[in-house]
Each structure stands twice: as structure tokens, then as C-alpha cells.
Amino acid sequence: MDKPTLYIGNKNYSSWSFRPWMALTGAGVDFEEVLIPFDFPGGNPDIKALSPTGRVPFLRHGALKISESLAIIEYAAELYPQAGLLPGDRADRALARSVSMEMLSSFQTLRSACPMNIRRAKAKIALPDGMEADINRIETIWRDLLQKSGGPFLFGGFGGADAMFAPVVNRFDIYDLVSRNDTLAYMETMKAHPAWRKWEEAARAEPWIVEEDEV
Template sequence: MDPFILYIGNKNYSSWSFRPWMALTGCGIPFEERLIPFDFDAGNPKFKDISPTGRVPVLHHGSLRVWESLSIIEYAAEIFPDAGLWPTDSGDRAMARSISMEMLSGFRALRGACPMNMRREVRPIDLPEGVADDVARIETIWRDMRRRSGGPFLFGAFSAADAMYAPVVNRFRVYDLVRQAETLDYMQAMENQPAWIAWRDAALAETWIVPEDEA
């Protein structure tokens, strides 16, 4: 079988790259990583050579190009059905996909005000309207899923749903957004996950700087 080649952006900033990378790595799916930094004013012109959208992430598998984080995860789940990307129970899978789509399409206030930044010191900011509502909704999702499954992750074992929320864990931490014990417990479980640690360590070693209001 042709190898998976996953093109990503800066690990310190690229939340959408983080999601499929975390999913594939956390579930033991082999792939070759190729990082192209967005250290130009308009990202990086090289993105147009490897992605139909001119953006990352994008997965190359032979002649196939798969873009968008959740599509990459879904494709990987089809090719590696036993990797555990999605829960085994059909009801759990439906909920996992629902909350993943909610992450994909929602929480714009949080994402706009609090860009992912692994190197950022923990420091609160003045939050614009809508951020508190986004935070509350995410905390509800995490609490409800973990209470239902028993944890430590959203559906018991680590899955793609956790990977979809991985950048939020960083946002909650570095912008000092949450206080609830259950939320902090889930964040700690994610931050202890080996895939998370590997991504974080690589992000901390990067030297590229993107101004916070552009990340």
C-alpha cells in the first residue's frame, strides 16, 4: 500500500494540522510527516503545489489528495478500520461525529480571540462577546461525554473526537479560560497523551514567529 504523507503547517500555531496529526499518531496509524511553515505574509506559496485549496493539512495517498482535517480522519478510518479512530458502538460513533462536526463548524468566537499557541505563556486576555458561551458549550460536551463513557477521554479510549478538540485544550490552558475540575482533569489526560507530548515538544522547538493576531 502506498504510504500516507501528511502535509502540515507550523506545530506551534496550526490547529487544523494538529487535529489529523494527533488522530493518526494517537491511534498508531503510520504516516510520513512533511511540514511546510506558513512564515510568509500570505501563508506559504508552496501550499498551492500540494493542496487543491492552497492550505494545509492535506493527505497524499498515492495519487489521491484528501484535504480538510475531518475528511483526512474519515479517510484514514476507512483505510485502517481497526485503528480505533472512532468508537466501536454505533451510537457513540454518531455522537463522536456530531461533536467533531460542531468543532469544525462552530466556536468561532473562541477560535478568533484565542489562537492556538503552544509557546504562549499562561496569561488571560480581555475576552470579546461570545467566547464565554463557546467555552461553556465545550465544557458541557466534555463533561457529558466523559460522564457517559467513564473517561478518561471523551468516549473512554482516545479517539478522533479527542483529536478534534486537542487545540482547544491548548487554548483553555494558555489563555487561562477554565476552572472546573472535570474540565481540568480532561485537559490533563490529553496533555499526558504521548502524541500530544510529541507535538508539543516539537512546537516548543520551532523558531518561526507569527504575530498573535494572525495565528
């Protein structure tokens, strides 16, 4: 079977695309990348002819099409078990899935008030109601997992759970939302990862400007 193809949106803005791209790239998975720029007010109509949901990201592997960041990461973890996208221990795998799903379904205040933007200059914003709770919960997740695993990533080595939180690292950074030393240390670890640096370099070189919150 051919290697998988990951369809993504603009690297500067697309938090949903960032997660599986970071996971696959960080784990050394060989895949093709197709970027569909969302430089129209309502997105890019071309995606509707390709994606089952009309959205990115999605992964095509042979005749199979998989939508949603976490589902793509889970599929890659099964396809390439040697890549280490999920922890080896069963209890840790369950915990990784739990926090990844919480990231996927929660923290709406943070998402709405602080869209991902790699090129944004670092500057504070006024925190809306509910933001502090989102920040505290994420910091607690990171702190507990790092203490349990010993770091430097959430489950020791880089994995899918780290990729799921990658856009949050950008948000915490560019909106200057956190000050705890352990949080900042984890963020620096993520930002130093070669996959992060590769994505960031490409995002900074993009010509498109999108006004929407998330792609």
C-alpha cells in the same frame, strides 16, 4: 499502496494541522509527515503547488488527496479500523461525528480571540462577547461524553473526537479560560498523551514566528 503522507503547517500555531496529526499519531497510524513552514506574511506559496485547496492540512495517499482535518480523520478511520479513531458502537460513532462537526463549524469567538500558540506563556485575557457561551458549550460536550463513557477520553479510549478538540485544550490552558475540575482533568489527560507531548516538543523547538491568527 504506499503509506499516507500528511502535509502540515507550523506546529506551534496550526490548529488545523494539529487535529489529524494528533489523531493519526495517537492511534498508531504509520504515515509520513511533511511540514511546510508558513513564515511569510501571506503563508507559504509552495503549498499551492501541492494542496488542492492551497491550504494545510491535507493527506496524500497514492493518487488521492484529501483536505480538511475531519475528512482526513474519517479516511484514516476507514483505512485503519483497528486504530479506534471512531467508537465501535454505531450510536457513539454518530455522536462522535456530531461533536467533531460542531467543533469544526462553531466556536468562532474562541478561535478569533484565542489563536493556538503552544509557546505562549499562560495568561488571562479579557473575554469578548460570545466567548463564555463557546466555553460553556465545549465544557458541556466534554462533561456529558466523559460521564457517559467513563473516560479518560471522550469515548473511553483516545479517538478522533479527542483530536478534533486538541487545539481547544491548548486554548483553554494558555489563556486560562476554565476552572472546572472535570474540564481540567480531561485537559491534563490530553496533555499527557504521548502524541501531544511529541507535537509540543517539536512546536517549542520551531524557529518561526507567525503573526496571523491561525495557519
